[in-house]
Amino acid sequence: MARLQPVRGTHDILGDKSVRFRTIFEIFKSVASRYNHQEIDTPIFEFTETFKRTLGDTSDVVTKEMYTFEDRGGEQVTLRPEYTAGIARAFMSNGLHQSTPCKFYSYGPIFRYERPQKGRMRQFHQMDVEIIGVPEAQADIEVLALASDLLSELGIGQHITLELNSLGDPESRVLYRDALVTYFTEHKSKLSEDSLKRLEKNPMRILDSKDDGDHILIENAPRIGEYYNDVTKDFFTQVLRGLEEIGIDYVINDRLVRGLDYYCHTAFEFTTDQLGSQGTVIAGGRYDGLMEMMGGPQTAGVGWAAGMERLAELISEEVIVPPVRPVVVTPVGENSQATSLRVAHDLRANGIVVDMGYKGNVGKRMKRANKQNAVFAVLIGEDEIDRNVAMVKNLDQGSQEEILLSELSTYILGNRP
């Protein structure tokens, strides 16, 4: 047993979990399609450079969380730790500058070497949405609306808060960052150990600190809003107006920052208090600087990623689509095997979900059918074969009646709940 375990931080998806995943993805697909987003599937691994370049050499993701290895040809490759870089790469590889705007959605596994805990795994799944090539605020609004629609269709909108911030355009952002560094450097002695490190690597992260001592300092720290230039103010206002126009509630959180370097302007998180300390369910923002950072032409982009595992814990039971209940064809006696096989095949050809009672006496097979949550058991014995009928038992009601084989699928299609 010892080694028959999944690798640490990975999980099998089956049974109820699988049903939840399926439901969430179907809803996601339908909402994304309504916004005219197209599906894109990029490889689950890329050259390590692709992520290093975009995430920044000092980010935690790059320094300690990537699954990186050398393949047999000596290439350094990495299992994707996020979606955006891969999609941006695909955008450039396929020369899509010609066909902007590009609106994509995607879904699949993501890998991060982290210490597992509630709501955090080493292999997990994200759904991703991107609009590339639209520098206007309408794209931000649309992408937020898509997220909001998704959450409400999953039946969890009321438990979730949209937190929103503007990181400013590059000019504002640099000014603010400098102001922060100056401020915190003056108060270095009072900063927590973790925040001292942040001061070196990612000063804006200090605003996010959970340390009580830091909180007092943060209270009096410069506010990002004071450093917005006109471009930033105007852009942010457009986003907020747009959200109000379509009735999406938000809370401005000027402490909301981003770990990744390529974000600017809008940054947002949809959060809940129902998942313990990993409360972010969807997160994203605008990344106009990304493509240039990767060596391509300047191209605007905005998008988000949603954590499937986290959504799966929240999704409302009413929304979950249970698997289709089967009809179980049950041969009675050796001589009815062939006919049963033919009947099952025929029902399937008519689009009915059919399973077979494979072995045991009739009692055994009925028990089996019941356990499979079957709607009908179709019993076929020599008796029935002689008269070209089947005994169809309704397992919910306990009633049964003989049906002509030629009318079997019509009967089932017409009488199933």
Next chain:
RNA sequence: GCGGGUGUAGCUCAGUUGGUUAGAGCGCCAGAUUGUGAUUCUGGAAGUCGCCGGUUCAAUCCCGGUCACUCGCCCCA
């Protein structure tokens, strides 16, 4: 990478202040019921008490290590 908790049957968990054959419920298998499920009754299988080492006449229990899970920090979906 750092800190806390847990590890007994397929699942959820009791239990042993160290002492013969380690228990329950659910589930599973079989029978009551050889052409009729869900209820009921009867019986059965199933455990290297996570793994390695130490202490002891004796360890599932105590000690050390290790692995896994879990909660939190860092960080993030």
